[in-house]
Amino acid sequence: MQLTVWTYEAPPHVGAMRVATAMKGVHYVLHAPQGDTYADLLFTMIARQKTRPPVTYTTFQARDLGGDTADLFQQAVSDAYERFAPEAMLVGASCTAELIQDDPGGLAEGLALPVPVVPLELPAYQKKENWGAGETFYQIVRRLADRDIRPSPREGRAPRCNILGPCAMGFRHRDDVTEITRLLGLMGIEINLVAPEGASPRDIVSIGNADFNVVLYPEIAQSAAKWLEREFNQPMTTTVPIGHGATTDFLEEVAGLAKTVVPLSLRSEAASRMPWYSTSVDSHYLTGKRVFIFGDGTHVLAAERIAREEMGFDVVGIGTYSRELAKPIRKAAAALGIEPLISDDYLEVEAAIQECQPELVLGTQMERHIAKRLGIGCAVISAPVHVQDFPARYSPVMGFEGANVLFDTLVHPLVMGLEEHLLGMFREDFEFNDTAQPSHLAAHSPAAHMPEPSAISVGAPSNDDGPAWDNDAEKELKKIPFFVRGKARRNTEMFAVEHAITTITVETLYDAKAHYSR
Amino acid sequence: MTQARSASFVGNPVVVPTASDRPVLKERGQREVFCGLTGIVWLHRKIQDAFFLIIGSRTCAHLMQSAAGVMIFAEPRFGTAIIDERDLAGLADANEELDRVVERLLSRRRDIKMLFLVGSCPSEVIKLDLSRAAERLSREYAPDVRVLNYSGSGIETTFTEGEDACLEALVPDLPAAADDAPANLLVVGTLADIVEDQFRRLFAAAGIDQVDFFPPRRARELPEIGNHTRVILAQPFLTATVRALESRGASLVPAPIPLGIEGTDAWLRAAAGAMGADLNQLEAAIAPARKRSEAAVARIRPELEGKRVFFMPDSQLEIPLARFLAREMGVHLIEVGTPYLNRRLMAEELALLPDVQLSEGQDVERQLDRVEAANPDLTICGMGLANPLEARGMPTKWSIEFVFTPIQGFDQAGDLAALFARPLGRRGRLAFGGEEAVACN
Numbered sequence: 001m002q003l004t005v006w007t008y009e010a011p012p013h014v015g016a017m018r019v020a021t022a023m024k025g026v027h028y029v030l031h032a033p034q035g036d037t038y039a040d041l042l043f044t045m046i047a048r049q050k051t052r053p054p055v056t057y058t059t060f061q062a063r064d065l066g067g068d069t070a071d072l073f074q075q076a077v078s079d080a081y082e083r084f085a086p087e088a089m090l091v092g093a094s095c096t097a098e099l100i101q102d103d104p105g106g107l108a109e110g111l112a113l114p115v116p117v118v119p120l121e122l123p124a125y126q127k128k129e130n131w132g133a134g135e136t137f138y139q140i141v142r143r144l145a146d147r148d149i150r151p152s153p154r155e156g157r158a159p160r161c162n163i164l165g166p167c168a169m170g171f172r173h174r175d176d177v178t179e180i181t182r183l184l185g186l187m188g189i190e191i192n193l194v195a196p197e198g199a200s201p202r203d204i205v206s207i208g209n210a211d212f213n214v215v216l217y218p219e220i221a222q223s224a225a226k227w228l229e230r231e232f233n234q235p236m237t238t239t240v241p242i243g244h245g246a247t248t249d250f251l252e253e254v255a256g257l258a259k260t261v262v263p264l265s266l267r268s269e270a271a272s273r274m275p276w277y278s279t280s281v282d283s284h285y286l287t288g289k290r291v292f293i294f295g296d297g298t299h300v301l302a303a304e305r306i307a308r309e310e311m312g313f314d315v316v317g318i319g320t321y322s323r324e325l326a327k328p329i330r331k332a333a334a335a336l337g338i339e340p341l342i343s344d345d346y347l348e349v350e351a352a353i354q355e356c357q358p359e360l361v362l363g364t365q366m367e368r369h370i371a372k373r374l375g376i377g378c379a380v381i382s383a384p385v386h387v388q389d390f391p392a393r394y395s396p397v398m399g400f401e402g403a404n405v406l407f408d409t410l411v412h413p414l415v416m417g418l419e420e421h422l423l424g425m426f427r428e429d430f431e432f433n434d435t436a437q438p439s440h441l442a443a444h445s446p447a448a449h450m451p452e453p454s455a456i457s458v459g460a461p462s463n464d465d466g467p468a469w470d471n472d473a474e475k476e477l478k479k480i481p482f483f484v485r486g487k488a489r490r491n492t493e494m495f496a497v498e499h500a501i502t503t504i505t506v507e508t509l510y511d512a513k514a515h516y517s518r
Numbered sequence: 519m520t521q522a523r524s525a526s527f528v529g530n531p532v533v534v535p536t537a538s539d540r541p542v543l544k545e546r547g548q549r550e551v552f553c554g555l556t557g558i559v560w561l562h563r564k565i566q567d568a569f570f571l572i573i574g575s576r577t578c579a580h581l582m583q584s585a586a587g588v589m590i591f592a593e594p595r596f597g598t599a600i601i602d603e604r605d606l607a608g609l610a611d612a613n614e615e616l617d618r619v620v621e622r623l624l625s626r627r628r629d630i631k632m633l634f635l636v637g638s639c640p641s642e643v644i645k646l647d648l649s650r651a652a653e654r655l656s657r658e659y660a661p662d663v664r665v666l667n668y669s670g671s672g673i674e675t676t677f678t679e680g681e682d683a684c685l686e687a688l689v690p691d692l693p694a695a696a697d698d699a700p701a702n703l704l705v706v707g708t709l710a711d712i713v714e715d716q717f718r719r720l721f722a723a724a725g726i727d728q729v730d731f732f733p734p735r736r737a738r739e740l741p742e743i744g745n746h747t748r749v750i751l752a753q754p755f756l757t758a759t760v761r762a763l764e765s766r767g768a769s770l771v772p773a774p775i776p777l778g779i780e781g782t783d784a785w786l787r788a789a790a791g792a793m794g795a796d797l798n799q800l801e802a803a804i805a806p807a808r809k810r811s812e813a814a815v816a817r818i819r820p821e822l823e824g825k826r827v828f829f830m831p832d833s834q835l836e837i838p839l840a841r842f843l844a845r846e847m848g849v850h851l852i853e854v855g856t857p858y859l860n861r862r863l864m865a866e867e868l869a870l871l872p873d874v875q876l877s878e879g880q881d882v883e884r885q886l887d888r889v890e891a892a893n894p895d896l897t898i899c900g901m902g903l904a905n906p907l908e909a910r911g912m913p914t915k916w917s918i919e920f921v922f923t924p925i926q927g928f929d930q931a932g933d934l935a936a937l938f939a940r941p942l943g944r945r946g947r948l949a950f951g952g953e954e955a956v957a958c959n
Contacts, residue, residue: 001599001615003622004579011576033639035553035672038581040902046584050909052902059549062642062673076548083883095575096639096673099606124575125603347626 006346006366008321008384012122012132013094014039019136019220020090021053021168022196026140027086029077031069031097031104034059046387047169056080058097070102077108081115088144088201089113090136092120116201118143128344130219130296130322133167137196138223144201147231149208159258160190162210162234164225165217166197171299171383173197175396176216180241183251183399184214186266189258196220208232212257216240216398217298219322242302244274244403245309272400274407278310289414292317292358294341294349294367295382297325299397303362303381303406304332310403311410317356319343357487360414365389374486377413381406467496469504476506491516540868540876542859547881550900551832551857552918553672554680555638556585560922561684562595564708567631567737570596571623572670573616573646574638585901585918595630597623601640616651617658620665630663632737634684637669664691664737676857678755678833678921681708685733688740689762692732695744702728703793704741704768706760707753710924711735716807717776717927720786723803726793743768748792750785752776752926754867755834757860774866775835776926777934778842779811784866807928814932815846821939823848828889830899831855831880832917837864839898839920841871847935852892853877855885896941913941 013030020028021043030036037057043049058076060069077091091108105119118139122132151160163180166173177194184191192210193203213228213236215221225236235257241250248271251262269275277283291313293303297320307313319341320329326342333340341352350370353361361371361378365386371378380389381397396402397409469477473492480488488509495512496504555578558570572578579598599619604610616635624630633655635648652667659665668687670680685706695702703726705717714731721729730741747768749760754775764770773788774781783804790800827849829836836856843849851874859878861868877885882903889897889907897907897914904914915938925934 001573001601001605001610001612001619003619004576004598004600005594006583007576007579007598007600009576010580013577014580033553033672034549034551034676035555035581035639036577037548037550037900037902038552038556038585040550041900042584044903044905045901048905050906052906057548060673065643065673079883095577096643099640099643123603124577125601125606128576 002345004346006369008344008346008364008366009128009130010039010042010384011095011124012127012129012135013092013120013124014042015129015132015134016090016092016120016122016136017043017053017055018129018133018168018170019140019196020055021049022166023140023199023201025087025200025202026090027054027056027080027084027088028090028092029056029073029080029104029108030058030092030094031073031076031102032057032059032094033096034061036094036096042169046385047390048387049168053168054084054086056084060097065100069097069100070107073102073104074107074111077111077113081111081113086115088116088118088140090118090120090140092122093124095124098124116143131324133220134223134324137164137167137220138227140196140201141204141207141224142227144204145207145228145232146205147208149206150232151209151211154211154259158188158190159212159260160192160210161212161214161254161258162192162207163194163214163216164236165215165219165221166194167217167220168197169383169385170197170217170220171296171385171389172395172397172402173217174390175394176398176402178394179396179399179401180214180216183241183247183266184254186263187251187254187258188260189254208234210234212236212254214254219296219298219324240298240302241398242299242402243306243310243406244269244272244400246302246305247272247399247403266400272403274310274400274403277407278312283312283411286411286414287312289313289360290316290356290358291360291362292353292356292367293381294319294321294353294361294363296320296364297322297329299382301325301328301332302397304336306403306406306410307362308336311407313360316358317341317352319349319352354486357484357490359484360410362410379409379413381409466493467502467504472506473504473509476509488513540873543875543877545877545879545881545884547884549676549857549880550830550882550903551880552585552677552900553581553639554670554675554677554683555581555636555672556677556918557670557680557684558582558596558636559585560708561681561733564735565632565733565737566735567629568595568634569623569627569630569632570634570636571620572596572598572636572638573641573648574598574601574636575640576600578638578640595627601644606644612646613651613654617655620655620659624659624663633659633663633665634687635665635667636684637667637671637674639671639673642669642671642673666691678753678835679757679858681753682756682758685756685759686762688733689743689759689766692740692743692766694766695742695746697745699742699744699746700728701746701748701793702730702742703789704743704747704749704763705729705731705752705789706749706763707751707756708733708922709752709926710922713924713926713930716929720804720807721789724786724790724795724800726790726795728793748789750789750792751863753835754838754860754863755858757858757863760863772866774841774870775838777835777838777931778846779808779815779928779931780846780870781838781842782811782926782928782931783808804928811928811931815935818932818935818939819847821942822935824850825895825942826850826852826892827938828852828892828894828897829854829856830885830889830897830903830917831857831877832898832900833921834858834860835917835920836898837867837871837876840874841867842934843938844872844874845870846931847938849938852894853885853888855880896938913945915941 020026043053058072091104108117166177213225215225215236228234239250239253241247255262291307300320318333321344329340361367362381364382368378492512635652637648648667652665656665666687668683743766745767748771749763749768750771771788771792773785776782776785840854853875855877898917907914924930
């Protein structure tokens with residue numbers, strides 16, 4: 001058993017729902033107890049979809065458990081087939097139905113429906129949402145792809161690719177697809193299909209008609225793409241085009257697979273505004289900002305590179321809840337000389353952020369909660385998604401426009417250049433108190449007083465036995481801007497312990513500052 | 519729970535007004551409703567020193583953070599102990615695992631005085647005995663923390679029945695009143711703090727001072743109960759709680775739910791009558807509040823009068839809400855669905871409700887066909903169904919809003935009317951129709 005306050009991923013059947021909902025002409029019958037229909041609201045409320053997800057639930061109750069739940073399931077499948085007339089069906093169980101072992105796959109097969117039925121085995125007590133989405137997409141491709149459909153010889157035609165991975169409830173997938181399709185178009189590459197988003201079972205049948213696969217979200221598309229690589233000799237891209245540099249590398253990789261060249265306009269630093277914005281003197285204040293990065297594997301890896309190479313930040317913490325992508329994250333962390341956090345335990349992430357004392361968190365909506373409590377800025381760069389992650393405006397994170405969007409996103413929560421100096425210079429200005437937020441955020445910043453990080457610690461060391469602060473030192477500490485004060489407090493206490501100082505004075509504070517200065 | 523429910527009818531024969539003998543359409547099929555775990559969304563805010571620990575799956579945890587109005591922007595006093603394959607394979611002793619989780623939780627949150635272990639679908643199916651676990655943990659953490667258990671599983675409970683199960687679990691902990699204790703009034707069902715305060719003031723002005731609210735705001739402020747306790751319901755969905763309170767000697771005061779002016783007036787009168795209060799004094803006490811609420815409701819009535827409204831089943835609040843709309847706002851009801859119809863607790867409501875198609879249970883597809891055919895001016899439905907209807911040009915209202923918005927009592931009657939009027943008013947303001955919708959997904 002794991003104590004969970006917030007969960008980063010839904011159960012795996014929700015991953016299957018994301019694939020079914022993204023596609024056209026698919027219906028998913030889910031053996032599930034009453035209440036599991038809540039998942040509909042993820043799509044209709046959070047993503048504001050205009051139609052219900054194509055999912056039928058058996059919604060069994062206690063009284064059904066005494067009877068024949070298998071019968072109930074079969075009835076639900078036939079009714080759904082009749083009502084929705086899908087081109088293909090998915091059948092499976094949610095966590096509770098898995099325990100009653102009714103074998104949805106076998107039961108659906110028994111009905112001998114005239115359309116393909118893909119049985120899904122998604123172990124709810126081991127696996128999670130992204131795995132469920134990836135497995136579902138893989139099973140659909142495996143079942144429906146026609147092995148006889150292959151691309152015609154390359155001579156005399158444009159190169160052709162599939163875009164794999166975009167899905168319902170994905171973090172900015174809607175706009176990423178538009179941006180990547182645009183870039184591929186500029187490269188003269190045709191799109192055979194985009195899947196799961198917008199693809200019908202009939203489209204999947206001819207997935208073999210592409211020369212190669214563009215994998216945008218490895219969490220969802222990697223297993224299907226690897227299978228296509230093996231069975232259809234379709235190579236796949238491995239660079240995820242998030243950030244200016246990664247987009248450039250991605251286009252080079254695509255050009256290699258497509259046996260073409262990247263046009264000059266897409267090879268220039270001017271392809272996005274980000275390189276110049278980041279070089280300009282206005283951005284100098286970003287130098288060395290300490291950032292903590294947490295989220296799904298794909299977005300964390302991309303954010304790490306952007307933070308380091310494109311924003312000039314110091315990455316002081318990195319982690320992911322995607323165990324499937326733990327390996328590359330470990331590698332990135334090793335290169336930074338830091339310990340990665342591979343965990344889906346919100347409390348652990350909270351403790352790690354507290355420990356790192358970053359100036360900026362790049363995370364998920366969960367880290368936004370943590371950062372808010374700690375009075376640190378936070379930019380959301382990854383799922384799990386929230387209604388705010390489906391902005392009305394065009395807002396991709398992939399491609400060159402995505403690089404522009406990310407520049408803005410990462411800069412927005414920070415106290416800007418000269419404002420930061422003023423805050424440091426004039427601590428006693430009555431409007432520069434700890435609850436004063438960066439001026440550009442004032443309209444929607446929480447008005448509540450932010451407790452100092454060390455005062456609301458979760459099992460962080462209390463200074464019961466540690467050195468005591470004298471009055472003047474305590475006052476001096478308050479003159480340090482709140483977003484670095486926690487760090488100063490901890491460093492000073494550490495310094496005092498190391499030097500066997502029992503009472504911290506103003507002198508100790510500055511001795512410690514000199515000791516730890518970069 | 520279902521079986522026990524029918525037993526309560528056998529044990530308590532009641533005379534039902536003829537109005538409640540009306541036919542009810544009973545349907546079985548996909549039920550698009552929340553499970554009882556969702557009750558934690560408001561209960562954990564109501565009882566300020568209680569923590570709700572769900573023993574369940576990742577689905578339960580995910581439901582909670584999704585249903586809670588997308589997300590709650592403060593650390594919640596609820597969490598989930600997620601069962602994993604080790605627990606299922608018997609590799610880990612579920613009770614030891616639970617002890618470990620509870621220890622971590624309570625050492626982190628020392629402000630917690632009451633811990634509810636909340637059963638879920640998976641914990642019910644694997645027959646995890648949470649009542650024994652609660653007893654054991656209660657002993658271990660006494661006297662600092664009291665540990666109780668109930669089931670909020672979808673196989674046992676529908677949405678608001680989670681609150682019913684929670685309160686039922688609390689009833690045995692209520693201290694017994696002395697045999698010669700004066701009569702006390704127990705208002706049962708979660709109310710907003712502000713509504714409680716209003717009722718308390720009205721009762722006091724009417725000379726009724728022995729008033730308690732259940733659930734209490736703090737876990738240790740449990741009201742006394744005994745033969746002189748008069749129970750009156752602030753919420754309609756408390757079947758099991760009423761039964762438990764009656765078994766402790768309390769008696770139920772028949773009354774409609776205090777929604778709208780008529781409902782509130784009848785409710786206060788029933789309470790005062792049961793407490794032997796002077797009805798003239800009551801009238802004097804409530805007249806000013808009733809008068810201003812009449813003005814507030816009258817202002818909104820033109821926006822709702824003659825409108826056609828459809829209630830999908832969700833919270834069991836549907837019948838009282840429909841009664842208010844029909845009788846006080848001049849609304850035409852098309853269908854009033856309820857997940858479960860307790861004819862005894864709803865007797866006074868049914869007597870007031872005009873003739874309308876009642877439905878119990880759900881086959882969501884067929885019900886949506888009926889919505890489509892009727893093309894109502896307003897549909898009250900669950901969160902998952904709302905936007906698809908809006909996208910087809912049919913205004914909706916989330917039913918969950920009625921569960922945790924202050925809507926009871928005179929001073930909220932106008933707010934209640936406004937909740938229904940807002941979706942219609944918004945349509946009137948916007949230049950868009952929202953009708954050709956479906957294409958842009």
